[in-house]
Amino acid sequence: MLPSAGALLRILHRYRAEFPPAERPVAPAPALPDRVAIYRYFEQEALAGVGRFRWYERDAARLQAGAWCEAEVSRRWFLAQERQVHQQQELDRKWHLLIGNDPETVRQALAAAFEDIEAAACAVVRVKGAEVTLTVTIPPVSAAIPGDVYRQFVHGQALVALRTAFAAAPGLAAARVTVLSNDPLASFSVTRQALDQIRWHAADATDIVDAVARRKGEKLT
Template sequence: MATHPQIPRPAVPSADTLAQKYETQVISQFNILQRRQRREARAQIPQLVETERQQLIAQAEADRQELQQAWDSFWTGLVANDTATVMAALGAAFEDNEAAAAAVGVHGDELSLTVEVPGIDVVPTRMPGTTAAGNPSLKKATKTELNDLYLLMVSGYVLVTVKEALATAPAIGSVHIVAFRQTRPDAYGHVSAEAVLAASFTRGSLTGIQWQTANAIQILNDASTELVCIQQGAARELKPIDPGANPEIAELLAAVDVETNS
């Protein structure tokens, strides 16, 4: 979880390093025959070193205090759930995620998120198995197996995004998230976003989860509220959620900007 950062003072060159710098200057300024000038210049090195060290230390401390003040201000906004601060922190946190996630809004200690998930075509069509003789094989997955794996993947993306959001914004108490995917291009090459899963989590509901043993679908079912997930038919195909029947989901989808092909 994010903690209040304490900025250390930047390191400054050691006295030996600075002394070597001044020694190099002496050697470059006076040739070997200018013994007196070299001797007098070397005698001044300790004072030059001490003066420069104190200046560097003072500047380093001034820089540290300026950076600490900036972080203090940022932290104050973060723990107060200031919208701009929380959105900026989450934007930075989500930047390198495999699945594109975005913070949509902050209302008190409630956070709204979206996460884009790939289509089912990324799920491998063959699964490890064994032959009747017990030899390893790759069998073709059934439609039900493919759909179950796809839901597991979507659930995983949702949970990873929620966990990261709560770790980044320590004062957020609950998260509402919509997972969406892009539709296939229409006749004009345009795509849009369709929601495939929506859920809400409180910070407390994720406390104590056995992350190493529970799978993502189980965690989603046990820890979330307001779960909307439509699996249709005997093969349990994950179907799009009708935004017309779910105004809150429609509102989050409205904030999504998907790429289109002209």
């Protein structure tokens, strides 16, 4: 079933929302070691067996605990920084696969991005070079929905899928999208550059598709 009238109106203009592009991920900075806790541990170790009134020995033990603490803080900080470097290297490896349009990496990124698309099921059919082929499956038309509104709905869902794909995979330069219900409803290809020229709040979905689509075929009535 199609969404309610109110939900449909919201979905019709979903393509006008912001679609922030993916950015190179940065490994979080490591947390500083807990110097106080570390010192307390070594202080307890150093003072074990030292009588309460053996002041000189207790002072010496605390100095030793301080030295051990500094060494342990340095060790933990070095390991934390080393882990951050390795984590960043792994993030960079995946990022380069994404912007280089590695097919499996792009598929995974788009699958995650498509999870939040309302009223449609989006899937990646193929990734070839810098072009992706998508399918968007939507509910069949209801007799209560005017044809022109349903057309806007179809084109709006296609544009949401396209903008989501281009945002999630920065290396993609073009996409082909096919919108399906019981039958294919619309099929066209578009370039990222063409969509970048759109003033999203100045035109409706069908006007945008008419302006940017290549090899468009439709069965909408």
